[in-house]
Amino acid sequence: MTDSALRKTPLHALHLELGGKMVPFAGYEMPVQYPAGVLKEHLHTREKAGLFDVSHMGQAFLSQGGALERVTPADVKGLKEGMQRYGLLLNDEGTIKDDFMFSHLAGESDLYLVVNAGTKEGDFAYIAEKLKGAATLTPRPDRALLALQGPMAGAVLERHSPGIDKLTFMKVVRATIAGAPAIVSRSGYTGEDGFEISIEAKDAERVARALLGEPEVLPTGLGARDSLRLEAGLCLYSHDIDETTEPVEANLVWSIGKRRKMDKDFPAAEKIMDRVLNGTARKRVGIRTEGKAPARDGTEIADKSGRIIGQITSGGFGPSLGAPVAMGYVESAFAGDGSEIDLIVRGKPMPARVAPMPFVPHRYKRAT
Amino acid sequence: MSETRYTDQHEWVRIDGDQATVGITKYAAEQLGDVVFVEVPETGRKIGAGGEAAVVESVKAASEVYAPIGGEVTAGNEALTADPAKVNADPEGEGWFFKLKIADKGELAKLMTQTQYDAFVKGL
Numbered sequence: 001m002t003d004s005a006l007r008k009t010p011l012h013a014l015h016l017e018l019g020g021k022m023v024p025f026a027g028y029e030m031p032v033q034y035p036a037g038v039l040k041e042h043l044h045t046r047e048k049a050g051l052f053d054v055s056h057m058g059q060a061f062l063s064q065g066g067a068l069e070r071v072t073p074a075d076v077k078g079l080k081e082g083m084q085r086y087g088l089l090l091n092d093e094g095t096i097k098d099d100f101m102f103s104h105l106a107g108e109s110d111l112y113l114v115v116n117a118g119t120k121e122g123d124f125a126y127i128a129e130k131l132k133g134a135a136t137l138t139p140r141p142d143r144a145l146l147a148l149q150g151p152m153a154g155a156v157l158e159r160h161s162p163g164i165d166k167l168t169f170m171k172v173v174r175a176t177i178a179g180a181p182a183i184v185s186r187s188g189y190t191g192e193d194g195f196e197i198s199i200e201a202k203d204a205e206r207v208a209r210a211l212l213g214e215p216e217v218l219p220t221g222l223g224a225r226d227s228l229r230l231e232a233g234l235c236l237y238s239h240d241i242d243e244t245t246e247p248v249e250a251n252l253v254w255s256i257g258k259r260r261k262m263d264k265d266f267p268a269a270e271k272i273m274d275r276v277l278n279g280t281a282r283k284r285v286g287i288r289t290e291g292k293a294p295a296r297d298g299t300e301i302a303d304k305s306g307r308i309i310g311q312i313t314s315g316g317f318g319p320s321l322g323a324p325v326a327m328g329y330v331e332s333a334f335a336g337d338g339s340e341i342d343l344i345v346r347g348k349p350m351p352a353r354v355a356p357m358p359f360v361p362h363r364y365k366r367a368t
Numbered sequence: 369m370s371e372t373r374y375t376d377q378h379e380w381v382r383i384d385g386d387q388a389t390v391g392i393t394k395y396a397a398e399q400l401g402d403v404v405f406v407e408v409p410e411t412g413r414k415i416g417a418g419g420e421a422a423v424v425e426s427v428k429a430a431s432e433v434y435a436p437i438g439g440e441v442t443a444g445n446e447a448l449t450a451d452p453a454k455v456n457a458d459p460e461g462e463g464w465f466f467k468l469k470i471a472d473k474g475e476l477a478k479l480m481t482q483t484q485y486d487a488f489v490k491g492l
Contacts, residue, residue: 038427039402223401223428292449293405294425317404317427324405346423 009055010144010204018212018219026117028056031221038223042319045190045228046360049150050220051211058113058120059143059198062127064135065111068102071130073247073266075257081106084172084185086255088247089115089123094268096241096250098123101196103172103185112172112183114145114196116237144204149194149228151363152216157184157195160210164195169364178210179203186365189225191232191358193365230325231318233286233357239297240284240313240327248275249329251284282310283335286357287326287343291350294324295343301330302342302349309334312343320360327357373436373476374485380460381436383476388468392424392433395489397459400426403452408444408466415441415468417475422465424455437475439468 006029015022020031031053033041044050062068066077074087081104089098098119103112115123120139128137148157158165160178167173172185180203188194199207211217226236235241241250253276260266264273289295294317301310315326326343334341337356342349372382378396382389397403407423415421415435422433422444444466448454455463480488 032428033401037402039404042427227427293407293423294430296430317425319427 007056009053010201011053011055011208014205014208015053015219020219020221023222025222026056028117030056031219033221033223034219036218038221038227039319041218041220041224042227044218045150045220045224046192046320047150048216048218049148049152049156049194049214050190050224051208051217052147052149052220052225053144053208054147054196055144055201055204056117057145058115058117058123059140059145060113060115060124061110061138061140062113062131062135063110063138065102065104065109067131067135068111068127069260069266070134071097071127071267073256073260073269073272074102075259076102076111078257078259079104082171082173084170084187088252088255089126090247090267091126091243092267094246094272095243096237096245096247096252097126097243099235099237099241099252101185101187103183105172105174105183112198114198118238142201143198144201146197146199146204146208146211147188147190147194148197148211148217149188149190149192149220150216151193153192153194154365156211156214156216159214167195168367169193171367178207180207182207189232189234190228191234191360191362192228193363226314227316227319230314230316230327231320231358231360232362233327233359235284236314245284245329246275246280247272249280249282249284279332281332282329283332284313284327284329285335286355286359287312287315287328287341287352288355288359289324289326289343289350289352292324293345293350295326295345295350295352299326299328300344301328301352302344303334304340304342306342306349309341318359325359326352330354372482373479374482374488375434375436375479376488377434379433379436381476381479383470386470386473387442388437388439388470389464390421390433390436390466390468391464392455392459393485393489394459397456397463400424400429400431400455402427403455406448406452406455406465408446408448409441411441411443413441415439424452424465433465435468436479437468438471440471441466442469443467
């Protein structure tokens, strides 16, 4: 794809003004980092607050939201007003077409959806097709999405929307941010407390500038977004999960609703429930190395006899840990915490262990 | 008197008699971003021109450092192993990767001068 074919978010000009280093990502030209660099942006987000442009993600409204249960094992119908939830979009074979967030805004019948950037066109076509006659999907490319993440995010946003800091994790409201109508959820993808803020494209730059004007807030690029979510043990679609992975082996059974498990009324439910009961051949696990060399995506994992037992799907350096960090899939016999394995880096076995995730504890602002 | 030459892979090589010191350019260090891991070659290893000599990894990516000219490694900069951030702080000074005893000075002719390298980077 040539650069001219890349799409731009409503904050593109602001990224350039801030010195963002622009790279192609999911069909968009996006900032991988700003002049501070990935390390500082990452550490600043964990210490204070980082602002991310995630406007490339797909936003949509769905009438008759309950119909979405045809394509996800999440409990959609049971989601209370003012709440947001994580779900998996499954294909007919029960493998993962995407992961997404859905929200039930108070007093509104439409469900608000956010899906991944690289998959949005396919997701929207798939949902519209599978729900034809039962619900209407309305993509909203006219909306921008910002993520404000970090322990000071609440105090910062409160200055621009009095009362917003009362929201707790996975709650969602319509609010006004710096004068702009917004959908605000207390969520994110860094493991930190924070918000995702959906606004009209025309308001995006003004809201972003207002938040960046706060002394705690640093613009933060995709590089730090990736290292933050990896330390938090969160999956990146197309790396850690895709249409070759199933919910059980990906360790995402928690996203399947209890009622849905009983009713077995989601795609490939019999197969998936069989996996829940009888296990899978492989499992997604966290991995820590003893050495300092990061193991990147695609690195082979071997047992101590040299037999290949899996592969790294996300790997790199964890700035908050000051050490390499990775996740990947291994044969289930090796999935227990502490299992000794080798990562084959540049042809040489590097000692590593299966380790619990998240690598950095989540610090969400929970209700209780 | 020393002289410095450059490769299109963004290594620099400083020549002092039959000794060469090799590192990555300021441009390369900026492109990589924050360096978090460095692996330097062991003393005594013989490397041909263009051979893989060292590894440098930033938060974002891993990349190889190639030997601009052939020779025998006389030193690896172990200080980088302990403090990889030196590569960003002073890429063309303290952030050197390894030293070589030059096998064939004739190979230097194929490398770029500073003026040529600056023009090359400008064209990227």
